[in-house]
Amino acid sequence: MSPIATSTIDSYDLSPDQYKVIYEDAIPLEGQPPSALGKDDLVRIHNRNLELKKESGKSRNSFVLPAAYAPSSASLDTLQKISLSDLKLGTHNRGYFVTARTITSSYHSTDLITILEDDSGAVARLVQGFQNFSSSDSSIPLNSTVAIKEPYCKFNGENDWIIRVDHPSDIAVLKGDDAAVSLILQFVTEKKEISPTQWREAGDLAYLDKKFSSAIECYTQAIDNSTSDTAFKLSTLRKRAFANLTARSFSAAKEDAIASCLDPPEPGDEKAYFCAGRAAYELGLYTESEQYFTTALNLKPRDPKTLKELRKTQTRISEQETGVYNFASMIDRLKKGEVHLDHADFVSNTEVKMAEGKGRGLFARREIKKGEVVMVEKAFCLPDLYTTDQSEDIRDGQRLEMWNFNTNSRTQRPAQASLFLQLLKKIYGDAEASKKFFELDGGSYLRSGKEAEIVDGVPVIDSFLTEAIRLRNCFSCPSTSLSLLTSNPTIYNSHTTPLSAGLWTHAAYINHSCIPNSIRSFIGDIMIIRATCTIPAGAEILHQYKASDAAYLVRKQVFEQNWGFVCECPLCGKESGSKEVKHGERSELVERIKREVGRLGKEVSVARIRGVEKLVRRLEGLHESEVYAGLPRLMLIHPCIWLLERWREKREWGMVVKYGLDVLRNFGFGEDVVREGTLELGYEKGIMNVESMRALKVMGEAYKELGKLEVADECEKEAKGMFVVLTGSEVGIEDFFST
Known part of the structure; x- marks a missing residue:
């Protein structure tokens, strides 16, 4: 053999x-x-x-x-x-x-x-x-x-x-297992005459066999070859509408459904208007969807199925117009395993415009107050695949990685490769989605200009441009940002929260700043962005692409390699003027502090804590006042958090307050945020995140122990405000602050 x-x-x-x-x-x-x-x-x-x-x-x-x-x-x-x-x-x-x-x-x-x-x-x-x-x-x-x-x-x-x-x-x-294919081949290759009725019957069989693309093709031939029989043509249009709806070709389904109805509508047209309403709903055209469902109800009053869809559509319209959502219900459904949630986008606060020196950006249409919702958006595409860097229980089907010969790199998480595959499927099967997707930034990739054009009935899809766009625009995300609060990541331990990767087309226009004015949070495939300070009308919306690494040179390299830009935010603009030797000295001392605390066990003596304090004071001295005045000092944050935690363990409440204030100062909230018993945080220059919120929470505990109840209440109030911004909602707030 x-x-x-x-x-x-x-x-x-x-x-x-x-x-x-x-x-x-x-x-x-x-x-x-x-x-x-x-x-x-x-x-x-x-x-x-x-x-x-x-x-x-x-x-x-x-x-x-x-x-x-x-x-x-x-x-x-x-x-x-x-x-x-x-x-x-x-x-x-x-x-x-x-x-x-x-x-x-x-x-x-x-x-x-x-x-x-x-x-x-x-x-x-x-x-x-x-x-x-x-x-x-x-x-x-x-x-x-x-x-x-x-x-x-x-x-x-x-x-x-x-x-x-x-x-x-x-x-x-x-496809060879499709009964309708033989008829199509006879028509194309043998030039066989096939009647409109034969085409429609073949379409019906293909639809029942769930061969929807063949059903649509057969119905199309039946319509195109039907000359004078109006009733036949309208009924076949209606069949094609439902085939398109089932195949998720929503624009075509809507057009066919409306075209199949008489003007004015007559009894019997309610099914077509129901189809048009469902298609418009899936396209996010909720006002149009409401009109179609209303027409269907006029033709068949009190139809329970249509009434249910109408109420759901009206809820989406309310979300779209007001930005008010039932976040508790979202999280309940997420707990039941629903990652892809049915909600409308709220983007009317924002608009896409050119941002000087940065291409397109997202800007506020009106003043947005601190803590207020900037926008809410459902993911364009998000795999239901959440893993940690240390996951050992990933199923074989999830152990995906993609090697890109064009960038000489590979994906780091299974969800990234899965997102690429799902994006291809989505944009190939949805012409409107492909247009929206290919408008996004693809970096230096050379476009043909023909992407998303309809040729031979399908959009032109460039797979390599798809990956270039994914690299520039996708976000890592937990299933819920509330889960991030269950861990306490520092430079001495890492996140264990499982993450996926998704793409949100409107949020993709938001540019980066190391001192952002907004924060994104997640509930399933819903991204919620809230303001971290008051954003004036006309101001650009900015958030962090990546949580700020302490060292400026590290951040600079990450931004250039991953997104192809040099950050010119107020912090990077100042830090770029710091001498290279200073950057090196700070980095070396941070590594020394990290090694020192890494050698210490859970029970740390006061003498050891004092030793770390001396190193931290030296690190403070390496920060030039002319560079860092009024700005965050990121390299000091984690050492000060470590000291805050150790003094809290010792119940040394005065020291807890001292290092809580240092943490807030190093996040950029101000040199002296507690004055005459009143807390005043400079949110415009401060970086709001889990660690700054935790510092406030712990400071509140310390002030209570010291008998300073008013400032303790202010610390807790501000920490709760940060909680809402960081997690997207108030869900879980009482449980978090009671522990």
């Missing part, structure tokens, strides 16, 4: 390093005709790999983003058909397309792999990149017909080559 047939190694399961070697070996072969295995060998290897994958029961946990290339933006009508045997290595065959039939079932992992054969008998392996391997709807069954626009022929190792498809809009598939 051939060695190929008895191989125990899955040749499709390649590591990123193996991909890189193949990529480098391919460079000198560009333009050469491919030398490949024959049909029998290709099929034998493929089937053996299918067996090995089934035996192992495992899915690949990493995939590669290869060197970027532009998607095809040409219509099939404008391209010339060629054979698989005409392809050349390393070329994208611009101006041409191939059609072929699948002769094997699909090997399905993070890539989809199958074998193609065209009309001439030429064969090739197809590799369709970036598949969501947890989803069955992206498979290509046996005997499917595919059309690939401007196919990329790629060397794949010795005596092997593939057609690689990385952009979902570059390939069209008529």
Whole structure:
């Protein structure tokens, strides 16, 4: 028996390093005709790999983003058909397309792999990149017909080559397990005459079989070929509306539903108006949705299903107009496992405008008071996948990582790779979503300008631009920001809160500042942004892209590498003027303090605490007054928090107050925030976060112990105000402050 047939190694399961070697070996072969295995060998290897994958029961946990290339933006009508045997290595065959039939079932992992054969008998392996391997709807069954626009022929190792498809809009598939496909093929290839009734009946069967794209195509043919029968055309439009609604093509569903109704509406049209209302609701067009549901109720009064949808829509309108939400209900549903919550966006406080020197930014339309909601937004895309850096219990399907050959990097969390895959699916299946998405910043990636244009019925999708946009605009997020308060992260211990990664298109326009005027919080896929100080009308909304690392040089490097900008906020502007030797001395002393406290156990003597205090005073002296006057001193924050915690353990309340004040000063809230028994925090220059809130909470406890009840109450009041901003709502506030 051939060695190929008895191989125990899955040749499709390649590591990123193996991909890189193949990529480098391919460079000198560009333009050469491919030398490949024959049909029998290709099929034998493929089937053996299918067996090995089934035996192992495992899915690949990493995939590669290869060197970027532009998607095809040409219509099939404008391209010339060629054979698989005409392809050349390393070329994208611009101006041409191939059609072929699948002769094997699909090997399905993070890539989809199958074998193609065209009309001439030429064969090739197809590799369709970036598949969501947890989803069955992206498979290509046996005997499917595919059309690939401007196919990329790629060397794949010795005596092997593939057609690689990385952009979902570059390939069209008529699935072999779809009964409607045979009718479509007869119409296209055999030019067979098919009546409108036959088309509609085929659409009905496809719909019942949950082949919605085929149902939509059959209904379209029935409508286009129906000439004088108005009733037939309207009823078929209505069928197509529901097929589009089920397929989540909401704009098309709404248009079809309204087009299927008479003017004025007549009894019987209520189902179409219900469909239009559901489609408009999913598009976030709540006022329009309300009108459609109202019309449906006029035609069929007291219909319980329509009444329920109308009330839900009116709640969304209220949220959209007022920014008032039932946050307690949100958190209750989250506890029951609902991450993707049904709520409207509240963005009317803000507008996107050009920000001088920073491209586009988000600006306040009116004055927004400290603690007030700036905006609320539902995620454009968010995987329900929350893990910690130390997670050891991640399921195999969650152990995803993506290697990007264009940036020579890999994703750090499983949710980041999953977000990329889900973004591709969303923007390919939703033309309106793709337009909104491709308006976002993609950094230096060279665009074709054709992204999101509708060609051959689908939006042009650039997978590499999708990742470039994800890198610039996604946020790490907990399932709820309230959970962050259960841990107390410092430089001496790290977060254990599981995080996911998501993308919010409106919030993506907010620029960074190390001294922000807003904070984002999360409840499931809902982002809530509140003001940390009063924001005047017309002022730019700013938040931290990343929690401030203490060292200026570290922050500078992170911003340049991850987002491609140099921060010019008031703090960075001043710290950039500090001498390099001072930056180095401060960093060395911070590391020494960290090592010193790391050696100390849980029970720390007063003498040891005093020793750390001496080091902290030296660190204070390394901060130039001309640089840091009135500004945060980030490198002093965690050492002072450590001292605050130790003196609290010793119940030395005077020292607790001293280091609580130091923490607030080092966060930028002012040199002397307690004057004559009154607390006055400078929120405009202060950095509000969990640590500054905790400092206030502990100071409140200390002042109570010292008998200074008024200032204790003020500390607790300000800490509670920060709690609402940090978590997004008042939910859990009493429990937190009672412990």
